[in-house]
Amino acid sequence: MMSTPSTEAIEVNGRRYARPAAPVVVVCVDGCEPDYITQAIRAGVVPYLERMLAQGSSLIGDCVVPSFTNPNNISIVTGVPPAVHGISGNFFYDVENGREVMMNDPSYLRAPTLLAAFATAGARVAVVTAKDKLRTLLGHGLKGICFSAEKADQATLADGGIEQVPALVRKPVPSVYSADLSEFVFAAGVKLMQAHRPDLMYLSTTDYVQHKCAPGTAEANAFYAMMDGYLAQLDAMGAVIGLTADHGMSPKTDAGGQPQVIYLQQQLDAALGEGRARVILPITDPYVVHHGALGSFATVYLPDARTTASAQAAIAALPGIEAVLSREDAAHRFELPPDRIGDLVVVSDHLTVIGTRAALHDLSGLTVPLRSHGGVSEQKIPLLFNRPLRALPPTRRLRNFDVFDLALNHAEPPR
């Protein structure tokens, strides 16, 4: 059911999307390394997912590198890589003005979202995100419902297209650091489907659980069992469901559980001289100095080509480094905007993270062995649908930002 009778496909960022015949719900499960689902199925705690995959489709795709939340959520809702939409991380370094620039503001978006385009074309669109910091980017230009679980009580008709969300969801606003924050997203999705039956809905969770718990452990399985119940309800209401992830998740420790950190600023200060290189960790949110803020991706700004070359060699020699690419090579390989990455892009391996200086990372908050993401090792993500897909060439490289294309253009319609 569309609000307008038009059946024309909608074109956004060079891709065409069919209008949905049934409500389409795309779920981005933050940090969903595919094995979380495999193990939950094996443990027998996700009967709906098991049925969904038996009747639907299960594929593996690649997320965007850096395998961080913001670049990937924005890729999913724009259908294009960061080279096009511009959001390559949480921030970049503005060399001319000598300052670190946050990219959480929509002014840094270089492409419209397909959500906004569908809404403009008359579709009913709803977006629920766990953390509020993603809300303004996801909701940019959107005439529809858009709110965060974190600030669900602050959503207004004017600002979020909805009000009194906690009353609708019948849950209190959860803590920002909890599994409940993601549960609120799913619960809100079900209530919105019952109350508003949006044509297009995007639900985006937080990886609080995945950062702490390995696939197949009791806590991880409990999270997926929770999710399973809500997905079953959305399916029962006739929704076409597409599930993917912003990125995977790996342990980033030695066998004893101690974080394996390369303090890259320290290393470069030692190799090149104090302060000649500037290491930027795009996972960091500078407004809150996170305990940790450790991921497997960094970008490095350097004063000149010669220093860049010697830094590249020095970094490549460090145990735990997987790749050190020039700006050009990184922009090409990872489809990143060259003006928003440094002279070098550094990726660490699946058990290693990159920090700046030891003194700037407070690891005392890590109460369990560090698990994180950001690198190529967390690039594989699930693409799951509760419908068979048709007309999909087997050699096509699938991305998480194909999920709307697959759900709208390739999923078989409900019988």
Next chain:
Amino acid sequence: MMSTPSTEAIEVNGRRYARPAAPVVVVCVDGCEPDYITQAIRAGVVPYLERMLAQGSSLIGDCVVPSFTNPNNISIVTGVPPAVHGISGNFFYDVENGREVMMNDPSYLRAPTLLAAFATAGARVAVVTAKDKLRTLLGHGLKGICFSAEKADQATLADGGIEQVPALVRKPVPSVYSADLSEFVFAAGVKLMQAHRPDLMYLSTTDYVQHKCAPGTAEANAFYAMMDGYLAQLDAMGAVIGLTADHGMSPKTDAGGQPQVIYLQQQLDAALGEGRARVILPITDPYVVHHGALGSFATVYLPDARTTASAQAAIAALPGIEAVLSREDAAHRFELPPDRIGDLVVVSDHLTVIGTRAALHDLSGLTVPLRSHGGVSEQKIPLLFNRPLRALPPTRRLRNFDVFDLALNHAEPPR
């Protein structure tokens, strides 16, 4: 205690090893992705390992690629990569004679083992391996004890330096496909330490459990809890313990648990014409067509340079492929013997394995989601010691085949 009074270091394959002051036990835990230990510690089921790491050392190192059992076990006991010792997998293709050649026979070994060298120099040496197929390689030239758990009842004084092993271990000979096979190795190690107090002992398990169970699951934790008890006994007897792995382990499925297989022979037959390429899977044991026989490493033999180039491009374009290297590049990067790999070396990603033709792989035996190894994604392995290590440069790239060097030359002696 050495059988001879000599205190000279022993030189093997260009490396010097100090004679042990206390018994040194090196354990190779087959398929021990580091997270198995992290999760077992978190679950509180391995109190000795927790204590061992608190008092000793925990490092991460790289195994040999292909991350398979034989090349890595042989690297560990020779202290050198396959480029030197020659065992690059279970078999290679003899182009001149047009036949696939097994490398389980010691005649293919190009370097002596350090175990044999120590024994020749008068040390008491004991080796226990889970599967018998590794026994003849590990025991080559060794004047000491060497037997497999699989055929423990067949060990003789003439052949294995010991007899009546089941009576010594007080356990029946276990099934070759069981966790018990590895437990027998540890139990035998403890009994040998009590009865013979070898100067040098090498214990090598099988990855039956790791192929089936993810880190942190109940069955995996039970395996490590079993191991923990035996390690505690070896420690209590004064042994210096070094623990490493032949390779890691990854899920090789989509989120639904279906194996992700690239049938490379089929792909090349389609791209180049039937039978022009020959795909070799060095994980396979040709005497028993394993159910599965699927790993993340293959080598391809091609008729000429032009076909090689076009095959390289065709393979690189397949989703799930991580690297396609020429013989020269692969030999250089992975330190492999060029005459025992094909014209191309193919590595698949952490969720993907390589097969030949679908019809040649019987997957019906996979009762649980496939987990396997062979690629770069399974290269990280733990290096654990029950002693602090000294004089170890922080930038040194550590390998699993450094484990004897670290235990003999860098571990602090018992107080």
